Amino acid sequence: MSFFLTQTLTGLASASSLFLVAAGLTVIFGVTRVVNFAHGSLCMLGAFIGWSILTRLPRDPAWFALGVLATAAATALIGAALEIGLLRRIYRAPELFQLLATFGVVLVLADATLWLWGPNDLPLPRPPWLRQFVMIAGSRFPLFDLVLIAIGPLVLGGLLLVFHRTRWGVLVRAATQDRDMVAALGVDQRLLFTSVFALGAGLAGLGGVLALPAGSANLQIDLAVITEAFVIVVVGGLGSIGGAYLAAVLIGVLQAFGVVVLPGATLVLVFVVMAVVLVVRPYGLLGRDRGQSRTDAEAVILQRPAGPWQITAAGIGLALFLAAPLLVGPFGMAIATEMLVAMLFAASLHVMMGPGGMPSFGHAAWFGIGAYGAALLAQNLATPMPLALAGAPILAGLAAFAVGAFIVRLSGVYLAMLTLAFAQIVWAVAVQFVGLTGGDNGVLGVWPADPRGFYYVALALCVGGVLVLRRIMFSPFGFALRAGRDAPARAAASGIDMTAHRLAAFTLSGAAAGLAGAIFTYSKGSAFPTYISVSHSVDALIMVLLGGIGSLAGPIIGAIAYTGLFDLLLASDFWRARLGAVIIALVLFFPAGLAGWAERRR
Amino acid sequence: MTVLAVTGLQKRFGGVRAVDDVTFSIVAGEILALIGPNGAGKSTCFNLINGQIAPDHGTIHLHGRDITGLAPRQIARLGVGRSFQIAAGFASMTVRQNLQTAFAAHHRQSWRFWHDAMGAHIAEAEALLARVGLVAQADRAAGVLAYGDLKRLDLAIALAGAPGLLLMDEPGAGMALAERGALMRLVQKLAREDGMAVLFTEHDMAAVFAIADRVVVLNRGKILASGDPASVRADPLVQARYLGAGR
Ligand SMILES: Nc1ncnc2c1ncn2[C@@H]1O[C@H](COP(=O)(O)OP(=O)(O)O)[C@@H](O)[C@H]1O
Ligand SMILES: [Mg+2]
Numbered sequence: 001m002s003f004f005l006t007q008t009l010t011g012l013a014s015a016s017s018l019f020l021v022a023a024g025l026t027v028i029f030g031v032t033r034v035v036n037f038a039h040g041s042l043c044m045l046g047a048f049i050g051w052s053i054l055t056r057l058p059r060d061p062a063w064f065a066l067g068v069l070a071t072a073a074a075t076a077l078i079g080a081a082l083e084i085g086l087l088r089r090i091y092r093a094p095e096l097f098q099l100l101a102t103f104g105v106v107l108v109l110a111d112a113t114l115w116l117w118g119p120n121d122l123p124l125p126r127p128p129w130l131r132q133f134v135m136i137a138g139s140r141f142p143l144f145d146l147v148l149i150a151i152g153p154l155v156l157g158g159l160l161l162v163f164h165r166t167r168w169g170v171l172v173r174a175a176t177q178d179r180d181m182v183a184a185l186g187v188d189q190r191l192l193f194t195s196v197f198a199l200g201a202g203l204a205g206l207g208g209v210l211a212l213p214a215g216s217a218n219l220q221i222d223l224a225v226i227t228e229a230f231v232i233v234v235v236g237g238l239g240s241i242g243g244a245y246l247a248a249v250l251i252g253v254l255q256a257f258g259v260v261v262l263p264g265a266t267l268v269l270v271f272v273v274m275a276v277v278l279v280v281r282p283y284g285l286l287g288r289d290r291g292q293s294r295t296d297a298e299a300v301i302l303q304r305p306a307g308p309w310q311i312t313a314a315g316i317g318l319a320l321f322l323a324a325p326l327l328v329g330p331f332g333m334a335i336a337t338e339m340l341v342a343m344l345f346a347a348s349l350h351v352m353m354g355p356g357g358m359p360s361f362g363h364a365a366w367f368g369i370g371a372y373g374a375a376l377l378a379q380n381l382a383t384p385m386p387l388a389l390a391g392a393p394i395l396a397g398l399a400a401f402a403v404g405a406f407i408v409r410l411s412g413v414y415l416a417m418l419t420l421a422f423a424q425i426v427w428a429v430a431v432q433f434v435g436l437t438g439g440d441n442g443v444l445g446v447w448p449a450d451p452r453g454f455y456y457v458a459l460a461l462c463v464g465g466v467l468v469l470r471r472i473m474f475s476p477f478g479f480a481l482r483a484g485r486d487a488p489a490r491a492a493a494s495g496i497d498m499t500a501h502r503l504a505a506f507t508l509s510g511a512a513a514g515l516a517g518a519i520f521t522y523s524k525g526s527a528f529p530t531y532i533s534v535s536h537s538v539d540a541l542i543m544v545l546l547g548g549i550g551s552l553a554g555p556i557i558g559a560i561a562y563t564g565l566f567d568l569l570l571a572s573d574f575w576r577a578r579l580g581a582v583i584i585a586l587v588l589f590f591p592a593g594l595a596g597w598a599e600r601r602r
Numbered sequence: 603m604t605v606l607a608v609t610g611l612q613k614r615f616g617g618v619r620a621v622d623d624v625t626f627s628i629v630a631g632e633i634l635a636l637i638g639p640n641g642a643g644k645s646t647c648f649n650l651i652n653g654q655i656a657p658d659h660g661t662i663h664l665h666g667r668d669i670t671g672l673a674p675r676q677i678a679r680l681g682v683g684r685s686f687q688i689a690a691g692f693a694s695m696t697v698r699q700n701l702q703t704a705f706a707a708h709h710r711q712s713w714r715f716w717h718d719a720m721g722a723h724i725a726e727a728e729a730l731l732a733r734v735g736l737v738a739q740a741d742r743a744a745g746v747l748a749y750g751d752l753k754r755l756d757l758a759i760a761l762a763g764a765p766g767l768l769l770m771d772e773p774g775a776g777m778a779l780a781e782r783g784a785l786m787r788l789v790q791k792l793a794r795e796d797g798m799a800v801l802f803t804e805h806d807m808a809a810v811f812a813i814a815d816r817v818v819v820l821n822r823g824k825i826l827a828s829g830d831p832a833s834v835r836a837d838p839l840v841q842a843r844y845l846g847a848g849r
Contacts, residue, residue, distance in 0.1 A: 302743035303694045472715050479695065479703040479719045480712035487690035493652055494707045494763055495678035
C-alpha cells in the first residue's frame, strides 16, 4: 500500500513540472499555431536564471517563492522578445519552417547558455526547509514534492480561471477557435500573440526553476524537456490545457511505477502509452480534429522529372565522385563519402516529406537503426559486410513500418512531434542499453575488409539508392502517393488507399535512411548515439529544405551544400549558435529553399 | 435496374439536420437532379453516398448491396465516381498526369513500384481530355488552372474510373453557358450510351431541366417534391419555396 502511495505521489510531483512546460507549449500552439521547439530551451533558461537568482537570495521559503516568480517573469520577457523578434515574422510560413526556425533558436540559446553559465551542472544548494520530509503511510516523502503536487492543479485552475473569466482569456480562447474572427473584432492581434507567448514562456520558466531543487540546471534540459512536452501535448490533445494536465499525470505516474517495475524501459513504456492513446483517440485525450494542417495543402508545385541541364549537372557530379580518389586526399575522401551518405539520407527524407506529405523531425531514428543494425550484426554475429548492409535497411524498414502504422494517419504537426519523440526513444535506447550498444562509447571496429574499395561500394549504393527512390516516385505508386497528398478526398474518391500508400512510403523512406546509416557505420568504422540525435534529424531536414522540397534534385543539392557548409562551421567554437543563425536566416530569407529560389529566379 | 437506393437517410451536424429522412433511387442510364437552395443538404447527400461521412440513420444500397459505412475508396472501387463542389485536382501534376494517375488507380495499378507512370494510359488520357475539352491544357500544372477547367478536370478524373454511378456536385460552376451545355451533353451521352446512372446538383435551372430525367427538390434536408421535370416545375410548393425566389 505504502509503495503504491509513495510512487503515485512521486509521479504526481513530476507530473506538475511536466504540466507547467506542456501547458505553455499547448497555449502557445492554440493561439499562434506554432509548435515552439524552443520551449525546452525556455525551461532550461528558467533553471539557469532561477539558479542565479536563488543562490543570491536568503534561503527561506518566502524569498524562494519570490525568486521563483522573478524567474518566471524573466523567462516571460525573453519569450516576448523572441515572439517580437522572430516568430511574428513567420506566422504565415509553412509549419515545418516554423519548427525549423524555433529549432534554430534552440541551438542559439544552447550556446548562449553555455557561454553565460559554463558547461557544468549547477545544483541548487538546498537549505534545511527544502530537505524536510513528511511521514506518509509509514514512509518518508519530500515536503517539496507535496508543494509541487499542489502547484500543478493550482496553475491549472488559475489558467482555466484566466481563460474563462477575463476578457483577455476569452479573446485567447476565441483566437484558438478562429483567428480571423478575432481580427474582425478589431482586437490588436499582435499584442494578443505576444502576451500569449510570454505567458507560455513564463510557464516554461516556472517549470524549469521548480525542477531545480530535485535536480540541477544543466545543458541537457532543453531537448529532454521538449521531447516529454511534445509527448504530453500530443497525448493530451494539441491546444487543450486540461488534456495536458491529464496526460502529464498519466505519464508522470506511469514513469514513477515504470522506474521501479521495468527499469530502463520507461521510455518505451511512454511510447506504448502514446501509441495506445493515439489509436483510440487520434487527436489526443481531450483534443479535437482541427482539420487539415496547412502544410498538407500548400507548397504544391508541379513536379517535373529532371530536365537536360539537370541531367548534365548530375552526370558531371557523378564523374567527379567517380574520380574523387584520384583528385583528393584522405580528408577529401571522408567528406566525399559523407556527402554521398547525406544525399541518400536527405533523399529518403524527401520521399517522406515531399511526395508523402509527412513531415518528420526524427528521421535520424531510421538512420541510427540502420547504423546500429549493421554494426551489431557485424560485431555480435560476425555477419559479413554485404549481409550487414542488406540487413540494416530491412531492420530500419520494419521499425518504420511498425511506428508508421500508428502515425501515418495523423497530420503535419502531430507527425513532426511523434517522429521526433520516437527518435529520442531510439537515441535513449542506444545510450542506456550499454550492454548491447556500448552506450556513449558506441560500437567500434566495424571496418570494411577493403577500406579503399569501400568508397566505390558507398558510391554505388548511395547513387543507386537515390535512383531507385526516384524511379519509385515516378511510378504509379509514387503518383498515387502524391495524389493523396495533393487532394486527399479526391484521391480517395478515385479508389486510392492513401493510408496504405503513406505507410509504404514511410517504410521505404525508413529503409533507405537505414541503408545510409549502415554505409556511414562502415565508412567511420563505428556507430554512435550522435547518429540518432535531434540535430542529426535536423541536418536532414535542413538539407531537404535548403534544396527545396519540390523535387528530388533539391535534397541532393542540399546534401552537398550542407555537408560542405557544415564542415566549415564545425571547425569553430560555438558552431551551434552559428548553425542556428544560419537556419533562422534561411527560413526568413529563403522559404522555398535554394533550388526553389533558383527556380524562381530563372 | 436499380443502381442506387437511398433509404431514410439522416445526418445531423450539431443542431442542424443537414439531411433528414431522404429516400430516393436511380436506375441505370437515368439522370437525377438534386436541387435546392444553398444549405439544403445536397453536398451532404453526396458525401454520405460516397462514404466521406457516415449517416446517423438510413441505408445506402448500390446494385442491391448495402454499402452504408464503407470507406470512400471502397465505394469508388464498386464503381461510384464523384466530382466535388469545390473542385480539386492533383496540383503537383500536369492535367494529363492527373488522368494517368486516375486510370492507374482504376486499373488497380497504384501499387506498381517499378513501371513508368508517365508512359502508361497515354491514349486513354488523351481521349478523355478530348471529351471534356482539356486537350490544350494537357501539359499545364493542375494547380494553375482556371476554375472552370479545374471543374472539368475533376469530372474527368471521376470519369476515368468508368463509373456505373456518377455523382456531380455543381459541375457547371465557373463555366460559360456554352461550355456548361457541352459538358451536360457529354454526361447525357454517357448515360444514354453506357447506361451510367447520374446524380447531380446544379444551380443553373436551364441545365437541370434540359438533361434531368427526374428531379428531387431538397429543402432544409427534407425532400420537398420529386418527379419528372415538368411536374416539379409546376409544383406550387416548389414554385413558392425555390423556383419563385428569383431563379
Ligand atoms: N462538415 C460539416 N459540419 C457542420 N455542418 C455542416 C457540415 N457540412 C454541411 N454542414 C451543414 O449542413 C447543411 C447542409 O449543407 P450542404 O450539404 O453543404 O448544403 P448544399 O450542398 O445543399 O448547399 C448546412 O447547414 C451546412 O452548414
Ligand atoms: Mg453544396
